[in-house]
Protein backbone atom coordinates (compact mmCIF):
# COMPACT_ATOMS: atom_id res chain seq x y z
CA UNK A 1 0.00 0.00 0.00
CA UNK A 2 2.69 2.52 1.13
CA UNK A 3 4.93 1.25 -1.71
CA UNK A 4 2.24 1.99 -4.26
CA UNK A 5 1.68 5.50 -2.83
CA UNK A 6 5.44 6.20 -3.08
CA UNK A 7 5.61 4.84 -6.59
CA UNK A 8 2.69 7.13 -7.60
CA UNK A 9 4.41 10.13 -5.98
CA UNK A 10 7.69 9.33 -7.81
CA UNK A 11 5.86 8.91 -11.12
CA UNK A 12 4.19 12.28 -10.58
CA UNK A 13 7.54 13.98 -9.77
CA UNK A 14 9.15 12.43 -12.87
CA UNK A 15 6.20 13.59 -14.96
CA UNK A 16 6.63 17.16 -13.66
CA UNK A 17 10.42 17.07 -14.17
CA UNK A 18 10.02 15.87 -17.76
CA UNK A 19 8.42 19.26 -18.52
CA UNK A 20 11.45 21.25 -17.33
CA UNK A 21 13.48 20.88 -20.56
CA UNK A 22 10.40 21.70 -22.66
CA UNK A 23 9.72 24.80 -20.55
CA UNK A 24 13.35 25.96 -20.73
CA UNK A 25 13.39 25.55 -24.51
CA UNK A 26 10.03 27.16 -25.13
CA UNK A 27 10.27 30.03 -22.67
CA UNK A 28 13.99 30.88 -22.76
CA UNK A 29 16.20 29.16 -25.33
CA UNK A 30 14.00 29.44 -28.40
CA UNK A 31 12.45 32.81 -27.47
CA UNK A 32 15.71 34.67 -26.80
CA UNK A 33 18.18 32.77 -28.97
CA UNK A 34 17.33 30.28 -31.67
CA UNK A 35 14.20 32.01 -32.99
CA UNK A 36 16.38 34.89 -34.25
CA UNK A 37 18.75 32.52 -35.99
CA UNK A 38 15.90 30.79 -37.86
CA UNK A 39 14.61 34.20 -38.97
CA UNK A 40 18.07 35.23 -40.17
CA UNK A 41 18.45 31.89 -41.98
CA UNK A 42 15.09 32.33 -43.74
CA UNK A 43 16.21 35.83 -44.80
CA UNK A 44 19.17 34.20 -46.57
CA UNK A 45 16.85 32.11 -48.74
CA UNK A 46 15.98 35.38 -50.54
CA UNK A 47 12.76 34.05 -52.05
CA UNK A 48 14.32 30.77 -53.23
CA UNK A 49 12.12 28.84 -50.81
CA UNK A 50 9.47 28.66 -53.55
CA UNK A 51 11.84 26.28 -55.38
CA UNK A 52 12.52 24.04 -52.38
CA UNK A 53 11.09 20.54 -52.22
CA UNK A 54 12.29 19.38 -48.81
CA UNK A 55 13.71 20.84 -45.61
CA UNK A 56 15.23 18.77 -42.80
CA UNK A 57 15.60 20.11 -39.25
CA UNK A 58 18.05 17.90 -37.33
CA UNK A 59 17.30 18.11 -33.61
CA UNK A 60 14.02 19.99 -34.01
CA UNK A 61 13.51 20.03 -30.21
CA UNK A 62 10.11 21.41 -29.19
CA UNK A 63 9.69 22.85 -32.68
CA UNK A 64 9.27 26.42 -31.43
CA UNK A 65 12.09 28.07 -33.43
CA UNK A 66 11.08 26.26 -36.64
CA UNK A 67 7.48 27.34 -36.00
CA UNK A 68 8.56 30.99 -35.99
CA UNK A 69 9.36 30.75 -39.73
CA UNK A 70 6.79 28.17 -40.81
CA UNK A 71 4.62 30.78 -42.54
CA UNK A 72 7.59 31.74 -44.72
CA UNK A 73 7.87 28.18 -46.03
CA UNK A 74 5.50 27.38 -48.89
CA UNK A 75 2.96 24.64 -48.06
CA UNK A 76 4.27 22.62 -51.01
CA UNK A 77 7.59 22.14 -49.23
CA UNK A 78 7.85 18.95 -47.19
CA UNK A 79 9.43 19.77 -43.82
CA UNK A 80 10.84 16.97 -41.66
CA UNK A 81 11.96 17.53 -38.08
CA UNK A 82 13.77 14.74 -36.27
CA UNK A 83 14.90 14.39 -32.67
CA UNK A 84 16.12 11.70 -30.30
CA UNK A 85 14.62 13.25 -27.19
CA UNK A 86 11.22 11.79 -26.38
CA UNK A 87 10.44 14.77 -24.11
CA UNK A 88 10.30 17.09 -27.12
CA UNK A 89 8.56 15.01 -29.79
CA UNK A 90 4.95 15.39 -28.45
CA UNK A 91 5.39 19.17 -28.06
CA UNK A 92 6.76 19.48 -31.60
CA UNK A 93 4.00 17.28 -33.05
CA UNK A 94 1.37 19.38 -31.29
CA UNK A 95 2.69 22.73 -32.48
CA UNK A 96 2.64 21.55 -36.13
CA UNK A 97 -0.67 19.67 -35.93
CA UNK A 98 -2.28 22.21 -38.32
CA UNK A 99 0.61 21.96 -40.81
CA UNK A 100 0.21 18.80 -42.91
CA UNK A 101 3.48 19.51 -44.74
CA UNK A 102 5.45 19.16 -41.48
CA UNK A 103 6.41 15.72 -40.21
CA UNK A 104 8.01 15.25 -36.78
CA UNK A 105 9.85 11.97 -36.26
CA UNK A 106 11.67 10.31 -33.43
CA UNK A 107 14.92 9.49 -35.19
CA UNK A 108 18.66 9.52 -34.68
CA UNK A 109 20.34 11.55 -37.43
CA UNK A 110 23.05 8.89 -37.83
CA UNK A 111 20.32 6.45 -38.94
CA UNK A 112 19.62 8.70 -41.91
CA UNK A 113 22.78 7.29 -43.46
CA UNK A 114 20.59 4.45 -44.77
CA UNK A 115 18.02 6.88 -46.23
CA UNK A 116 19.22 7.79 -49.66
CA UNK A 117 15.97 8.14 -51.55
CA UNK A 118 15.14 11.68 -50.38
CA UNK A 119 17.32 14.71 -50.87
CA UNK A 120 16.94 17.99 -49.02
CA UNK A 121 17.36 21.56 -50.27
CA UNK A 122 17.98 22.77 -46.74
CA UNK A 123 19.39 20.86 -43.78
CA UNK A 124 19.37 22.69 -40.44
CA UNK A 125 21.52 21.87 -37.45
CA UNK A 126 20.21 24.25 -34.82
CA UNK A 127 22.32 23.76 -31.71
CA UNK A 128 22.50 20.08 -32.55
CA UNK A 129 25.82 19.83 -34.40
CA UNK A 130 27.82 20.26 -31.18
CA UNK A 131 25.88 17.34 -29.72
CA UNK A 132 26.95 14.98 -32.49
CA UNK A 133 29.53 12.54 -31.11
CA UNK A 134 31.17 12.13 -34.54
CA UNK A 135 30.86 15.46 -36.38
CA UNK A 136 32.79 14.40 -39.47
CA UNK A 137 30.45 11.43 -39.91
CA UNK A 138 27.42 13.69 -39.33
CA UNK A 139 28.71 16.07 -41.98
CA UNK A 140 29.28 13.23 -44.43
CA UNK A 141 25.70 12.00 -43.93
CA UNK A 142 24.32 15.53 -44.32
CA UNK A 143 26.31 16.05 -47.53
CA UNK A 144 24.90 12.82 -48.98
CA UNK A 145 21.37 13.96 -48.14
CA UNK A 146 21.82 17.32 -49.85
CA UNK A 147 20.02 18.06 -53.13
CA UNK A 148 21.91 19.79 -55.94
CA UNK A 149 22.57 23.39 -54.83
CA UNK A 150 21.32 22.45 -51.35
CA UNK A 151 22.55 24.26 -48.25
CA UNK A 152 23.41 23.13 -44.74
CA UNK A 153 22.79 25.70 -42.01
CA UNK A 154 24.49 25.65 -38.64
CA UNK A 155 22.79 27.81 -36.03
CA UNK A 156 24.98 27.67 -32.98
CA UNK A 157 27.17 29.23 -30.34
CA UNK A 158 30.80 29.51 -31.41
CA UNK A 159 33.46 30.54 -28.93
CA UNK A 160 36.39 32.62 -30.06
CA UNK A 161 39.33 31.29 -28.08
CA UNK A 162 40.00 29.18 -25.06
CA UNK A 163 39.77 31.31 -21.93
CA UNK A 164 38.57 31.21 -18.36
CA UNK A 165 34.89 31.70 -19.35
CA UNK A 166 35.05 28.82 -21.83
CA UNK A 167 36.73 26.58 -19.27
CA UNK A 168 34.08 27.47 -16.70
CA UNK A 169 31.31 26.87 -19.26
CA UNK A 170 32.84 23.45 -20.02
CA UNK A 171 32.72 22.60 -16.32
CA UNK A 172 29.22 23.96 -15.73
CA UNK A 173 27.60 22.20 -18.70
CA UNK A 174 27.57 18.68 -17.16
CA UNK A 175 25.89 20.10 -14.02
CA UNK A 176 23.33 21.93 -16.14
CA UNK A 177 22.65 18.65 -17.93
CA UNK A 178 22.18 16.88 -14.59
CA UNK A 179 19.77 19.55 -13.31
CA UNK A 180 17.73 20.17 -16.44
CA UNK A 181 18.42 16.95 -18.43
CA UNK A 182 19.29 19.24 -21.37
CA UNK A 183 22.54 18.40 -23.15
CA UNK A 184 24.25 21.66 -24.19
CA UNK A 185 26.98 19.77 -26.03
CA UNK A 186 30.68 20.37 -26.28
CA UNK A 187 32.21 23.83 -26.47
CA UNK A 188 32.89 24.58 -30.14
CA UNK A 189 35.48 27.12 -31.23
CA UNK A 190 35.03 29.27 -34.32
CA UNK A 191 38.34 28.29 -35.96
CA UNK A 192 37.83 24.59 -35.14
CA UNK A 193 34.40 24.72 -36.75
CA UNK A 194 35.54 26.52 -39.91
CA UNK A 195 38.44 24.05 -40.24
CA UNK A 196 36.09 21.05 -39.97
CA UNK A 197 34.00 22.60 -42.77
CA UNK A 198 36.98 23.26 -45.04
CA UNK A 199 38.60 19.88 -44.40
CA UNK A 200 35.35 18.12 -45.25
CA UNK A 201 34.59 19.84 -48.53
CA UNK A 202 32.13 22.47 -47.32
CA UNK A 203 32.21 26.04 -48.51
CA UNK A 204 31.03 28.73 -46.06
CA UNK A 205 28.91 31.17 -48.08
CA UNK A 206 27.58 33.23 -45.15
CA UNK A 207 28.58 33.51 -41.53
CA UNK A 208 27.02 36.04 -39.21
CA UNK A 209 27.19 36.55 -35.49
CA UNK A 210 23.78 37.65 -34.23
CA UNK A 211 23.83 40.66 -31.93
CA UNK A 212 21.20 42.91 -30.47
CA UNK A 213 21.03 46.20 -28.57
CA UNK A 214 18.50 44.81 -26.14
CA UNK A 215 18.94 41.03 -26.07
CA UNK A 216 21.67 40.32 -23.52
CA UNK A 217 21.22 36.58 -23.96
CA UNK A 218 21.97 36.76 -27.69
CA UNK A 219 25.08 38.92 -27.14
CA UNK A 220 26.47 36.71 -24.39
CA UNK A 221 26.24 33.40 -26.25
CA UNK A 222 28.07 34.39 -29.49
CA UNK A 223 25.29 32.87 -31.56
CA UNK A 224 26.00 32.37 -35.28
CA UNK A 225 24.14 31.61 -38.47
CA UNK A 226 26.41 29.74 -40.87
CA UNK A 227 25.32 28.86 -44.41
CA UNK A 228 27.37 26.21 -46.18
CA UNK A 229 27.26 24.33 -49.45
CA UNK A 230 29.29 21.54 -51.05
CA UNK A 231 32.55 23.01 -52.34
Ligand SMILES: C[S@@+](CC[C@H](N)C(=O)[O-])C[C@H]1O[C@@H](n2cnc3c(N)ncnc32)[C@H](O)[C@@H]1O
Nearest residue numbers: 034059060061083084085108109126127128131
Ligand atom coordinates in the same frame (compact mmCIF):
# COMPACT_ATOMS: atom_id res chain seq x y z
C1 LIG B 1 20.06 22.24 -28.05
S1 LIG B 1 18.65 21.41 -28.71
C2 LIG B 1 18.07 22.56 -29.93
C3 LIG B 1 16.63 22.41 -30.26
C4 LIG B 1 16.14 23.33 -31.38
N1 LIG B 1 16.72 22.95 -32.65
C5 LIG B 1 16.45 24.76 -31.10
O1 LIG B 1 17.20 25.35 -31.86
O2 LIG B 1 15.93 25.32 -30.13
C6 LIG B 1 19.42 20.17 -29.69
C7 LIG B 1 18.50 19.03 -30.05
O3 LIG B 1 19.23 18.11 -30.88
C8 LIG B 1 18.75 16.81 -30.57
N2 LIG B 1 19.73 15.81 -31.02
C9 LIG B 1 20.96 15.59 -30.51
N3 LIG B 1 21.58 14.59 -31.16
C10 LIG B 1 20.72 14.16 -32.12
C11 LIG B 1 20.76 13.13 -33.10
N4 LIG B 1 21.82 12.34 -33.23
N5 LIG B 1 19.70 12.97 -33.91
C12 LIG B 1 18.60 13.77 -33.79
N6 LIG B 1 18.49 14.75 -32.86
C13 LIG B 1 19.53 14.95 -32.04
C14 LIG B 1 18.57 16.87 -29.04
O4 LIG B 1 17.74 15.85 -28.57
C15 LIG B 1 17.99 18.26 -28.86
O5 LIG B 1 16.60 18.26 -28.88
